[in-house]
Amino acid sequence: MSAYQTIVVGTDGSKSSLLAVQRAAAIAAAFEARLIIGCAFYDSEKSASETLRQDSVQVLGDETAQANLAAAKEAAEAAGAGRVEAEVRSGSPVDALMALVNEHGADLLVVGNRGINSLTGRLLGSVPAEVARQSDCDVMIVHTVN
Template identity: 70%
Template sequence: MSAYSTIVVGTDGSKSSMLAVERAAKIAAAFNATLVIGCAYYETKEDASKTLRQDSVTVLGTDPAQENLDKATEHARAMGAPTIRTAIRPGTPVEALMSIVNETNADLLIVGNRGINSLTGRLLGSVPADVARQSDCDVMIVHTVN
């Protein structure tokens, strides 16, 4: 396994996403890697309603997204992540994470497994499954919910 230098993790402020942040921070500490914590947001309620993803937290606007990132950054710092950056992107979680991964030339993307076994996830796709298909870097899906 090659060393990871840039690790991206997504958060929506949920408890399960914070478990993914915790795992990502520990891996970043082990590899002395930069951890980039990303959060997606919808610009309007209409944009959010188009996704039909009822299994994820809907973040409207940059203020709630920034609050999620602040909380996740504090948690990652407590877990020993040496260097932490944050990124907020409009759009779906998949669009935002893929944008962040590509912009940062990430070596590893870490996401929680929430939604992967839901009916919506099976019918429409889940964030973990979708990013795993689209990503050019390694993807780690952290078991965060049963």
């Protein structure tokens, strides 16, 4: 197995997503990899409700996303990651994560498991399941919720 050089992880500000950030940060520290933390946001409640994903936290507005990223970056640095970057993206979490993975040529995408075992997740899809289907890099789904 080759060393990971660029790791992407998403956050929505929830406790579950911060656990995924901490796991990604520990891996980044072990491989001395660059860690990119992304946060997707919606401009309005209407665009957020159109996603139909009740299993995910829907971040409204750029300011909320920036606050989520600041907390996640602090958690990542506390977990030992040395090279941490943070980026916001307008739109759905899946689209934002896939854009970050592709733009940065990530070797690993880390997501939490929230929604993967819910009824909504099984019927409509969940963020972790969808990024695992779309990603060309390794995907680690961290057990963050029961």
